[in-house]
Amino acid sequence: MAGGTGGHVYPALAVAENLKLKGFKLFWLGTHYGLEKNIVPKHGYPLLKISVVGIRGKGYRRLLLAPFLLIVALFQALVIMIKIRPVVVLGMGGFTSGPGGIAAWLMRIPLLIHEQNAIAGLTNRLLTPFAISIMTAFPEVFKKSKKLIETGNPIREDIKNIPDPKKRYTNREPTLLKVLVLGGSLGAEKLNKIMPVMIHDFNSDYILWKKYILKIKHQC
Numbered sequence: 617m618a619g620g621t622g623g624h625v626y627p628a629l630a631v632a633e634n635l636k637l638k639g640f641k642l643f644w645l646g647t648h649y650g651l652e653k654n655i656v657p658k659h660g661y662p663l664l665k666i667s668v669v670g671i672r673g674k675g676y677r678r679l680l681l682a683p684f685l686l687i688v689a690l691f692q693a694l695v696i697m698i699k700i701r702p703v704v705v706l707g708m709g710g711f712t713s714g715p716g717g718i719a720a721w722l723m724r725i726p727l728l729i730h731e732q733n734a735i736a737g738l739t740n741r742l743l744t745p746f747a748i749s750i751m752t753a754f755p756e757v758f759k760k761s762k763k764l765i766e767t768g769n770p771i772r773e774d775i776k777n778i779p780d781p782k783k784r785y786t787n788r789e790p791t792l793l794k795v796l797v798l799g800g801s802l803g804a805e806k807l808n809k810i811m812p813v814m815i816h817d818f819n820s821d822y823i824l825w826k827k828y829i830l831k832i833k834h835q836c
Contacts, residue, residue, distance in 0.1 A: 617712050620711060620712065622651055623709075625652050625655055625708075627730070628644075628706075629655070631706065631770045632661060643661075643696075644662065645664050645666065647712055666715060667688060668689035668711050668715055689715035690715040693716045697725065698723070702725055706728045706729070707728070708730050709732060714739045717739075721746040727747045728747060730752070731750070731753065733754075750763045751765045752767065753766075753767070753769040
């Protein structure tokens, strides 16, 4: 179970890749709206969708509707669990994991959760009493417990196979200054909008005066 943003989806993909190589049959519980709706089918995993959305920062109307929306999502998750009968359920965070995790607990299916961040998300904090194992990327994310396992963050094979920096930088100009600007989660959206404009203005007003040309690679 993982949905919403890349911070949950991509680590879950790394786990899925590893489990698939070991012969496990996998199902992915997600939503109709998150990043997973396109990425998961593209990687060949069946995406089973429930109607759940985040409630934080969405206003009083969403908060008032939240209990009813969660009941609907929980019912949908239960129907899916009854249909596929998983032997274990792994929640990688995001609002999808909430109804799915509770559904697994109600059906007495072992629930594992993984927290990728240094500060635990709301869904994983709520699911800790129901999980038989709590995996974390960083120490001291949760209170000490026999259920805690510090695993680090799962990394996809295509990331691990990137060549060593010495090989990648062999033909680069040694005097060329390079600046990397990055942001995490949905906060990166502001950087994607602001930085290209700012750099364009900087290029026009300053760089050309210094007789240099600024080269930009924008990836998002």
